[in-house]
Structures are given as structure tokens and as C-alpha cells.
Amino acid sequence: MEIGSSAAIQPPGARESTLHPLTALVPRATWATVQAVFWKDWRSEWRTRAALNSIALFSIASPVALSFSVARQRLEPETLAGLLWTVLLFAALVGLARSFVKEEESGTATLLRLSCPPDAVLWGKALFNLVLLVGTQAAAVPIFVLLLNAQLSRAGLLLLVLLLGDVGLAVVSSLLGAIASQARARGSLFAAIAVPLVLPLLVAASTGTAAAFGAVGPQGDFWPALQIMLGYDVAVVTAAWMLFDFVWSA
Amino acid sequence: MLCVRKLAKRYGARVVFRDVNFEVEVGTVAAVLGSNGAGKSTLLKIVAGLTRPTSGRVQWLPTGDAQGALDAEVLQWQCGLAAPDAPVYRELTVGENLEFFGRVRGVELTPDAVLSHLEKFSLHTRRNDLAMDLSSGLRARLQLAVATLHRAPLLLLDEPSANLDEAGRAILQRVVEAQREQGLALIATNDPRDLELCDERIEL
Amino acid sequence: MSTDLMFVLAVAVITWGGVFFYLLRLERLARNLEQQVGDDLTPRPASRHGKGESEDQQ
Amino acid sequence: MVFPFVVGIWVTAGILIGFAVPPIHDGNLILRTRQIAFFHVPMAIAMEVAFLMAAWYGISWLRTRQPRYDALSLAYAEVGTVFCVIATITGAIFARTNWGAYWSWDPQQVGIVTTLLTYAALFALRGAVEDEDKKRNLWAVYAIIGLIVAIFSTMVYRRLLPDNATLHPSNTVITSDALNKFALWFNVIGYIMLLVWMAKLRSRFEMASQRLREVQWA
Numbered sequence: 001m002e003i004g005s006s007a008a009i010q011p012p013g014a015r016e017s018t019l020h021p022l023t024a025l026v027p028r029a030t031w032a033t034v035q036a037v038f039w040k041d042w043r044s045e046w047r048t049r050a051a052l053n054s055i056a057l058f059s060i061a062s063p064v065a066l067s068f069s070v071a072r073q074r075l076e077p078e079t080l081a082g083l084l085w086t087v088l089l090f091a092a093l094v095g096l097a098r099s100f101v102k103e104e105e106s107g108t109a110t111l112l113r114l115s116c117p118p119d120a121v122l123w124g125k126a127l128f129n130l131v132l133l134v135g136t137q138a139a140a141v142p143i144f145v146l147l148l149n150a151q152l153s154r155a156g157l158l159l160l161v162l163l164l165g166d167v168g169l170a171v172v173s174s175l176l177g178a179i180a181s182q183a184r185a186r187g188s189l190f191a192a193i194a195v196p197l198v199l200p201l202l203v204a205a206s207t208g209t210a211a212a213f214g215a216v217g218p219q220g221d222f223w224p225a226l227q228i229m230l231g232y233d234v235a236v237v238t239a240a241w242m243l244f245d246f247v248w249s250a
Numbered sequence: 251m252l253c254v255r256k257l258a259k260r261y262g263a264r265v266v267f268r269d270v271n272f273e274v275e276v277g278t279v280a281a282v283l284g285s286n287g288a289g290k291s292t293l294l295k296i297v298a299g300l301t302r303p304t305s306g307r308v309q310w311l312p313t314g315d316a317q318g319a320l321d322a323e324v325l326q327w328q329c330g331l332a333a334p335d336a337p338v339y340r341e342l343t344v345g346e347n348l349e350f351f352g353r354v355r356g357v358e359l360t361p362d363a364v365l366s367h368l369e370k371f372s373l374h375t376r377r378n379d380l381a382m383d384l385s386s387g388l389r390a391r392l393q394l395a396v397a398t399l400h401r402a403p404l405l406l407l408d409e410p411s412a413n414l415d416e417a418g419r420a421i422l423q424r425v426v427e428a429q430r431e432q433g434l435a436l437i438a439t440n441d442p443r444d445l446e447l448c449d450e451r452i453e454l
Numbered sequence: 455m456s457t458d459l460m461f462v463l464a465v466a467v468i469t470w471g472g473v474f475f476y477l478l479r480l481e482r483l484a485r486n487l488e489q490q491v492g493d494d495l496t497p498r499p500a501s502r503h504g505k506g507e508s509e510d511q512q
Numbered sequence: 513m514v515f516p517f518v519v520g521i522w523v524t525a526g527i528l529i530g531f532a533v534p535p536i537h538d539g540n541l542i543l544r545t546r547q548i549a550f551f552h553v554p555m556a557i558a559m560e561v562a563f564l565m566a567a568w569y570g571i572s573w574l575r576t577r578q579p580r581y582d583a584l585s586l587a588y589a590e591v592g593t594v595f596c597v598i599a600t601i602t603g604a605i606f607a608r609t610n611w612g613a614y615w616s617w618d619p620q621q622v623g624i625v626t627t628l629l630t631y632a633a634l635f636a637l638r639g640a641v642e643d644e645d646k647k648r649n650l651w652a653v654y655a656i657i658g659l660i661v662a663i664f665s666t667m668v669y670r671r672l673l674p675d676n677a678t679l680h681p682s683n684t685v686i687t688s689d690a691l692n693k694f695a696l697w698f699n700v701i702g703y704i705m706l707l708v709w710m711a712k713l714r715s716r717f718e719m720a721s722q723r724l725r726e727v728q729w730a
Binding site: 030032033036037040043044047048106107108110111112113114115116117120249250 | 295298299300301302326329331333335336337338339340341342346350351353354355356358380396
């Protein structure tokens with residue numbers, strides 16, 4: 001009997017010829033492998049909804065809770081922006097380490113390490129986290145704006161800030177999720193190691209969002225904030241790309 | 251030829267094993283023997299490049315001499331592994347698991363190819379069932395199916411017959427026979443029946 | 455220089471002196487420890503049993 | 513064996529010089545407790561050097577996998593954290609005597625708190641991983657990315673806030689008269705030497721304790 005699929009990499013044949021070209025078989029991350037990881041995470045998330053539920057619950061419930069406590073007050077744009085990003089950050093912290101933590105907890109990380117190019121794991125999961133963030137924010141941000149009576153004077157700017165912030169959050173949380181998932185006390189450790197690293201992003205995003213909510217004066221100048229966020233994203237993407245192999249492999 | 255030299259592993263102060271040496275030729279199936287806790291699983295993980303040894307080295311010598319020797323990082327991609335602590339994705343179906351592991355290995359599988367591969371493991375009727383709904387014996391077969399998907403020159407089986415019934419053992423036997431043709435296999439086991447499949451013994 | 459300033463200076467010098475002599479003591483301690491377990495800042499010979507490539511390679 | 517004594521004499525001389533130089537003017541203001549500046553600023557610079565070295569030895573570990581580089585990385589991070597705490601406290605005292613409040617969320621203070629949080633997380637991470645090599649890998653990766661973000665966050669606040677937002681004198685001591693400048697740089701060199709001495713010492717203890725574990729093993 002011949003074990004192995006008909007579409008396998010090598011044709012069957014003499015021992016020497018099947019064994020020799022091994023060096024060429026080190027897999028590289030391709031768009032197809034990144035997609036494979038993404039869809040795998042997407043399917044299993046869709047069937048369990050563990051991360052989605054916690055992120056969505058958090059990012060939708062907190063604006064509601066906030067609106068109860070500050071309903072009578074007229075909030076400054078800067079305050080609103082700070083509140084929005086605090087909510088979004090904590091929503092990200094409860095859910096984004098999930099995909100790596102699940103791999104380690106269920107033991108599937110072993111086969112994934114053995115079969116999948118490391119870069120594909122990183123970018124597949126970063127893409128998944130990005131989609132998760134964008135998806136939940138599509139619901140949470142409008143609720144926030146409505147319930148807290150934010151004046152949305154620059155909607156395009158808000159979208160841009162959200163997108164830049166989400167890219168940074170998704171990449172950082174993938175790298176740090178991979179780190180935290182291999183340690184004890186995974187969940188709490190993830191928050192502890194992620195918060196200091198996303199603070200610069202958070203500050204820049206709040207400033208940009210304040211401008212989108214109509215802040216004037218020095219706080220209304222949003223270009224420095226956008227530049228910083230873009231720079232941060234480029235920095236973390238590069239760092240993650242270069243360092244992930246050391247985190248993931250033995 | 252798989253060549254293991256002076257291999258040692260410890261976790262902190264706990265020594266798993268020290269000074270393990272062996273060679274396994276292509277076309278050979280070797281049994282890794284040892285009492286519980288002797289480090290059989292750890293040895294397989296080190297050979298697969300999943301765990302770094304404290305000292306020593308694992309090499310793949312394709313022609314028997316040191317020319318073209320592969321180190322552990324390359325060797326990792328030549329392994330197929332089926333182990334109780336290396337499960338497949340529970341939330342994916344049997345077919346999706348195969349497709350996923352094929353795709354990340356660079357093997358694009360048609361639905362027919364998936365089906366014909368599953369038939370060899372008598373899993374084709376359970377193709378659309380979630381892996382978490384399978385019995386432990388069927389899940390062991392699925393792990394074998396994933397491990398052999400990409401024709402690994404090096405097949406690593408950890409306690410392969412633990413949950414298998416008679417039909418499953420027959421499948422295992424065919425897998426091992428086929429592996430002789432395309433490479434070599436290491437089987438970590440305590441089951442005397444598994445020894446019948448093996449040509450060599452490695453005592454830990 | 456005022457008396458206050460002299461006082462602060464004295465405190466600073468005394469504190470630093472304490473730290474310095476403590477560090478000197480640690481230095482001696484480290485040397486003793488290294489002599490007992492083998493000098494570890496120089497790479498040890500690879501021939502010793504059970505010590506292999508992964509920790510000794512240059 | 514000469515080096516510790518050089519450090520000892522140098523730092524002592526640095527303290528004496530710091531008390532001997534004439535007062536500093538920040539604009540029209542005469543800075544009070546200016547002697548702290550000759551302690552605080554070198555500490556802060558030495559702290560930056562320490563975190564740079566921690567990341568550098570982290571990279572060395574990832575490239576060569578020699579445990580002594582990891583021990584050095586750990587040592588520099590630890591000593592750097594101690595220096596960071598000292599710089600924070602002396603900075604707060606200085607802020608109190610000159611500007612009336614220990615803490616005012618000045619950009620400089622936000623930066624140093626972020627740095628402290630980062631290194632606290634780094635030590636938490638090291639404590640939470642069991643496998644030795646894994647521990648060192650994760651440590652090195654986080655030390656590197658932590659340094660990148662720390663550099664980043666020092667730039668962030670300055671660019672986001674208006675120019676007059678910080679009270680922290682940025683160039684006062686450095687651009688004042690030659691005597692003060694000399695006193696400052698003399699102390700910077702002294703505390704960097706102290707840093708190197710302490711870190712080397714700490715890494716020797718780390719290596720010795722590792723060796724003890726191995727002796728137990730063999």
C-alpha cells in the first residue's frame with residue numbers, strides 16, 4: 001500500500017532519489033500558508049466564539065456602563081477619546097492572546113510548530129486578530145459615539161486612526177500572545193507585558209481621536225499623532241517579523 | 251541515515267537522559283524502549299526539532315557520510331509525528347484538519363486526494379465530523395493520517411497503538427511497511443506487540 | 455558652604471562608601487564561589503562528560 | 513582588581529566636585545538642590561546605557577546561544593532597573609524643591625514610568641517560564657522590543673505636546689559654564705563605570721548559580 005497523498009511533494013521512487021532533495025523542502029511562509037492559518041483560526045473561532053464573545057461583550061458593555069455613570073456630563077473631546085481607547089485596549093487585552101493560548105493549552109501548538117512556517121503562524125494570527133478587532137469595533141465604536149454623545153466632526157480621521165491603531169494592536173498582541181502563551185499564568189501575564197508596550201500607541205491614538213471628536217488648539221493637530229502611529233506600526237511589524245522565530249521555535 | 255550523538259536533556263536540575271547514541275539506517279523501523287519517564291517522548295521531540303537538547307546533536311545523513319548532513323532545523327520539516335500530546339484541531343472536521351496540515355506543508359490537496367488518503371485509514375465516512383466528536387481510537391488514526399500526509403522521510407510515532415483496535419493495528423502495520431520504502435521510522439512504545447513491527451531496538 | 459549642605463554631602467559620601475564596600479565584599483564572594491564551582495566566565499573544556507556543543511560552542 | 517578602586521575613587525571625586533561647583537541658572541531661576549542633578553542625570557544616562565546593553569546582550573544570546581550573554585543581559589537589566597528607580601526618586605525630589613510637586617505627569621516622568629513598567633514586565637516574564645532556553649529567548653525578545661518601544665515613547669510625548677509642556681530642563685546643565693559641564697560628564701563616566709562593574713558582578717553570580725545547577729546535574 002502507498003501511504004501519502006497523490007499530490008505529495010515527491011514522486012515515489014528509489015530510496016536515494018526520494019531522500020536526497022530534502023534541503024529544498026524547508027517551507028517558506030507564502031500567502032497561501034498565511035491564509036491557511038487565518039481560515040483555520042477563523043473556523044475554530046466561529047465554532048466556539050470564545051475570543052469573539054469576550055471582546056464583543058467588553059467593548060459593547062463598557063460604553064453602556066460608561067454612559068450610565070457620566071450621562072449628565074458634557075465630556076471634552078480629549079476625555080471621550082481617552083475613554084474610547086481605554087475601552088478598546090482592554091477589550092483587546094481580554095481576547096487577543098486567545099488564539100495562541102488555545103494552541104498551547106490544547107497542545108495543538110506542537111503539530112503547528114512541526115508543520116507550519118513560523119512566519120505564516122505570526123501573520124495568519126495577526127490577520128485574524130486584526131479582523132477580530134475591526135469586526136468588534138464596527139459594532140462598538142458607533143455605540144460609543146451614540147451613547148456618549150460624541151461630536152464626530154472628522155469621521156474619516158477616526159477611521160484612519162482606528163485602522164492604524166488596530167494594525168499595531170494586532171501585531172503586538174500576536175507577538176506577545178505567543179510569548180505569554182508559553183509561560184505560566186498566561187492570561188494575566190499577557191496583560192502585564194502588553195500594556196507598557198502599547199502605551200505609546202494608545203496615547204497617539206487618543207490624541208488623533210480627540211481631533212476627530214472636534215478638539216481644537218494644540219490637541220486638534222492630528223498629523224504628529226498619525227505619523228507616530230504609522231511609525232509605531234512599521235516598528236512593531238519589523239520587530240515581530242525579525243523576532244518571532246525566536247519566540248515560536250524551540 | 252539518522253545519527254544521534256551524545257544526546258542529553260535536562261529540565262532545570264531534573265535529568266531526563268544523558269549520553270544517548272544511536273544510528274538508524276534508511277529502510278529501518280526502530281523501537282525506542284524504556285520505562286515510563288525514561289524520556290522516550292522527549293527523544294522523539296528532540297529528533298523532530300521541537301525541543302532543544304541540552305547537549306549533543308541529531309543529524310540526518312542522506313548518503314551515509316557527513317556530506318550533505320542536515321541539522322535539526324531542516325530536519326524538522328522532514329518529520330511526520332503522531333503523539334498523544336500532539337493532537338489535531340478539535341474544532342475542525344477530519345477533512346479540514348487534513349486540508350490545513352497539507353496546505354501549510356505546501357501540499358495543495360484536492361477533495362478527491364483528501365478522500366483517498368482518508369480511505370487508507372478507514373476515516374472517509376467520518377470526513378465531515380468534528381475531530382472532537384471522534385472516539386480516541388479514530389482520533390489516533392486521524393493523527394496517523396496527518397503524520398503521513400506529506401510522505402515524511404522520518405516518521406515518529408509515540409505510543410501509536412495505545413487506543414487502536416485490531417483494524418487500527420492493521421492500518422498501523424501498513425503505515426510502517428510503507429514507511430520502510432520512503433525513509434525510516436522511530437516508534438516509542440512499551441507494547442510488546444509493537445516490537446513485531448520493528449527491526450531494531452534503542453534502549454533508553 | 456552651609457552646614458546643611460555639609461550634612462548632605464556627608465550623608466552622600468557615607469552612603470556611597472557603604473555601597474562601595476558592600477560591592478567589594480560581593481566581589482570577593484563571587485571569586486570564592488567561582489573557585490569552588492569552576493571559573494565560568496572562561497569557556498570550559500568541551501571534553502567533560504555530559505557537557506556538549508550547545509553550551510560550549512564559540 | 514584595579515577597576516573597582518578606580519570606580520570607587522572616581523565616583524567619590526564626582527560627588528565632591530558636584531558639591532563644589534557654582535550654582536546653575538535655569539533662565540532667571542537659580543535651581544535649588546542642584547547637587548542632585550549631578551547624581552540624577554548621570555543615573556538616567558547610565559540607565560539608558562544599561563537597557564541598551566541588556567538588549568544588545570539579548571541579541572548576542574539569540575545569535576550565539578551562549579548562556580553568559582544571557583546572564584549579562586539579565587545583569588544589565590537588573591542594575592538598570594535599580595538606577596531607574598533611583599533616577600525617578602531623585603527626579604521627584606528635585607521636582608518638589610524646584611517646581612512644588614513631586615509628581616506632575618511631566619512627559620519625562622511618564623517616560624520613566626513606562627520604562628519601569630516595561631522592565632517590571634520583563635522580570636515577571638522571566639519568572640514565569642520554566643524551560644531555560646525558552647526563558648532566555650523570550651527574555652531577549654522582550655528586552656529588544658521593549659527597548660524599541662521605550663525609544664519610541666520618549667519621542668511620542670515631545671511631539672504630541674506643545675513645546676512648553678515640560679518643566680524638565682533639557683539642556684540646562686549641559687550648556688551651562690565649563691565647570692558644571694565638566695562636573696556632569698565626570699559623573700556620567702563615573703556612574704557608567706559603576707554600572708559596568710555592578711553588572712559584571714551580577715552576571716558572575718548568575719553564571720556561578722547556573723554552574724551550581726549543572727554540577728548538581730553531572
